[in-house]
Amino acid sequence: MATAEDLADNPYVDDPPTDFAPVEELDEDAAREQAEQLREAIRYHDHRYYVENDPTIGDRTYDALFARLQNLEGTFGLDTDGSPTQRVGGAALDELGEVEHVAPMGSIDQSGEVADVREFDERVRRGLDVDAVEYFCEPKFDGLSVEVVYEDGEYVRAATRGDGTVGEDVTENVRTIGSVPQRLRGDYPEFLAVRGEVYMPRDAFQAYNRERVEAGDDAFANPRNAAAGTLRQLDPKITAERPLSVFFFGVLDSSAEFDSHWEVHERLPEWGLRVNDRIEVADDIDAAIDYRDRQLDVRDDLDYEIDGVVFKVNDVDACQELGSTSRAPRWAFAYKFPARKEQTTLRDVVVQVGRTGRLTPVALLDPVEVGGVTVSRASLHNPALIEDLGVNVGDEVRVQRAGDVIPDVAEVVEKHSEGVVEFPDECPVCGSPVERDGPLAFCSGGLTCPAQRERAIEHYASRDALDVEGLGEKVVEQLLDAGLVESPADLYELTVDDLVDLEGWGTKSARNLIAELNDAREPPLDRFLVALGIHDVGPVTARNLAREFGSFEAIRAAAEGRTDDEAGEDDGSEDGDATGDDGQVTLDALAERSEDGDGDGDDGDGDSDDNGDGDSDDLRGDREAFKRVDDVGPEVADSIVEFFHSEGNRAVLDALVDHVDPQEADVEAGGDELEGLTFVFTGSLDDFTRSDAQELVERHGGSATSSVSGNTDYLVIGDNPGQNKRDAADDEGVPTLEEDEFVELLDERGIER
Structure with missing residues (x-):
């Protein structure tokens, strides 16, 4: 490679011009000469930047020289072997060979x-x-x-x-x-x-x-x-x-x-x-x-x-x-060197937007060993915790692994900054106002927020929900980018022709996905409830709701405060088009908060009603009916009622039930082989999923709950179990079963799997 002395006559070395004449005005010889000068100059500037750490031109000037070289090579078909432009990457490989x-x-x-x-x-x-x-x-x-x-x-x-x-x-x-x-x-x-x-x-x-x-x-x-x-x-x-x-x-x-x-x-x-x-x-x-x-x-x-x-x-x-x-x-x-353990420097904080619109701050750290695992990120959970910790970028912090799984920032060990991390007033994804609900923060954009919309649809198709094979994260992103879906209901209107027009799709893969979606048109009621993404309603709670109410319409009627006679009447928007008064998409289906966006289901005055008299006229759902269900307390009951009360959610539900018919649960189904026994599961099982195991228990008269208490009869332990449940079992004197012992118990009671 030429030195600075060799390039004394090269116009692109010292104070290079970037106001190039149009490429079309050059003949091939002039283009070839200019390209070679640019290559030599760019190699020189690379050396000054990467090796000597002493660049002589700015990034914008360098980018202009690089872009001009690419333009010349592409326009005149010049040989690029050894050219700096090859740094942008060539064709993809089928696999890496050996050398x-x-x-x-x-x-x-x-x-x-x-x-x-x-x-x-x-x-x-x-x-x-x-x-x-x-x-x-x-x-x-x-x-x-x-x-x-x-x-x-x-x-x-x-x-x-x-x-x-x-x-x-x-x-x-x-x-x-x-x-x-x-x-x-x-x-x-x-x-x-x-x-x-x-x-x-x-x-x-x-x-x-x-x-x-x-x-x-x-x-x-x-x-x-x-x-x-x-x-x-x-x-x-x-x-x-x-x-x-x-x-x-x-x-x-x-x-x-x-x-x-x-x-x-x-x-x-x-x-x-x-x-x-x-x-x-x-x-x-x-x-x-x-x-x-x-x-x-x-x-x-x-x-x-x-x-x-x-x-x-x-x-x-x-x-x-x-x-x-x-x-x-x-x-x-x-x-x-000794491994860094537990204490490290917080380098940055990024805010993630979850499926329900909740904003979670995540600390990016210098890698540190915690419990034998190297971590570079940890949760800060919510803005209230940031304020309590008094933490900011640059501080030395102690990291711990909550429940041996999720790392979080436990405390500030040494303060190297002023103040605390400033939590955003606007959603970092869609720019909608951020609203606080106690210690938590939420994006008010609903499904107009790409982060919520994408993750809500991913959740709808996930394994614990409707289990639509082939509808993972990348496919959902592709469908959204192509404008083919905006809510779960749109999935059922996809056609083979829609899909084969997308990159990477063939007729066979398109037909397979359409077949999977058709198979999901009559889902079990509990799985449909999980798919809706109601806050705090997971597989166990969904099964309990299905067993108690029997049908989706009965659950919806109770949540909306309608009588049995009113069930089935018009309960959504008139046209079911999932738009607000201003014609903009305002879908907040699968969100955990009511339409006003602050989580309390009110109109902004804190009274949870329309007229400010403290009577819950708007949210007149039958909370007591939900609280009678196993595993449903006041907060979960509120989440259910608020979810079904939201106008946006109701519009989406109306669109969904045009395509989906949740199957009524057989309230009396199953035997009584496990009657009176309560099970809690932790970790992953080999013979069946945790969801299937919980359903099996309930089908045979037992109860499956999500947390260990004095009423729990057995804690069933799979691979990588949570430490908190094991500790609770020890504290409550609850017997534990390995998976093979659980299977043996089922066999002893004549339960077929």
Whole structure:
């Protein structure tokens, strides 16, 4: 690659112009010349940015040069081999191939104990018969090791470490990383195979995790996982969109020769390869240990993750004399840092919008080990908790895993900021006003909010609800983007022709989904109730409601305060078109709050009525009828009544029942083999789902509740059970059954499964 002196006449190096003449005015020779100047200039600017960390132009200017080069190459069909434009990613691969390394990429011995480090030094000194050894000291990067090969200065291939002998071919993905030069610069060797560490910078990792959480996806646990997952993408365009970088730190094979690891470190940047600047040479092991301690002190200030340091005998001839074992070199050792435990720094807070419109703040953290698991996000639950904790970005916090499952922020250990996190006044997804309901916050947009609409439809088709196979998160998003659905009722109006027009769909897959939806037109009543997403109404409560009331219309009539004679009469909007007075979509079906959006079912005056006299004229539903149902208390009864009272919900229900006929429950169905017994289930079962197990118990006269109490007869424990239920069983003296013991109990009582 050319140096600044070589490019003195290149107009795109110093203060480059960006007001290009239209491409159409160039002939092919002029276009080819300009493209080559742009390529050389962009390589130069890449080197200044990634290797020297000293850019000479701004991002907008760089982007303009890059876009012009793409335009020239595309318009004139110019050869793009080795061009910087290849960083945007090529065609997707069917699978990653395998590559044999030019030299073994071994692992190294490691320990977090200083005694082991000194023992390593003693072995080295004995092997070399010297009193002291000079060590090359470098950070141990927590990323993904790769081999990158150059021939005649040109980038040829890249591979992951794999088993040390054979790795995965990630040539096209590594090509997209800006800090990997496509062509070496200066007096480079004819052949060069270097070892590097691909990583995701911490700032970029937090920003990327923020995007994932906002989109409803799981956050990556740590930057290493994020880098590894990105580098193994089959579509290089996805890799190109993600913020990866690389440090080069060793030569695996080369036509050049080196006397020391320090010389390698000095020469790599001359060829355009980025190295780390926290490298030192220590005169002896004591100085090397001091180096490690200093890096431990600053690890939290770095924009990349390190989990220790590496000591290498600096002299290359001495390394060859020491040789290697079958698995690791005798001349290198990693001195590991202790794992971060429980205390970490809060880097960002992102607000998620749930299916019901509830806004949940999520803390994005420096990765920390909690209970043996690395976490990078934790719940802050609600704005009231943020205020109680007094937490803000930059604070040192303690993280705990609630019930051994969900991590949350327990307390602020050290305050490094002013004030607390500012909770948004508007929904971060749709911009609707945020309304507070006690300690909680909700988006008032209802199903006009894309986050609520998408997740409500996903829930409607989920396993515990109507279990519509093939209608997962990605498909729902695709249907929404195409404008084919806005509410669950729209699902039943889809046609094969609608679906086959979408990317990735064929006639067979379209027919399969339509068949699944047709099969869901006569769902069991309890599953339909779950599908509606009424707050606090899960599978157990839904089954209890179905058994008590028998039919959907009976439940709806009770919730709306109608008599049996009134049931079946017009109870929704006149036209059932799910629009408000202003003609805008105002659907809040599957939401947990009434139409006024604040959760108390009132008109804004706090009286829960129209005239302010305190009488519940609007919400005249029969709460007492619901409170007589097992597992339904006052709050759940309120949720049910408020759900059915909402005009928007009623409009959606009217549209749904045009397509769906919930089947009446057989109130007296089943035997009495388990009469008088109450079961609670925790964890996942092998022979049947928890929902099916609960239904089986109730069908044979027993009760299945969601929480352990003194009235519980058995707690049935599956895989990965919740600790809270087990603790409650211990406190209440409730016997526990493993799944096989539960099955044995069923067999003893003659219950067929």
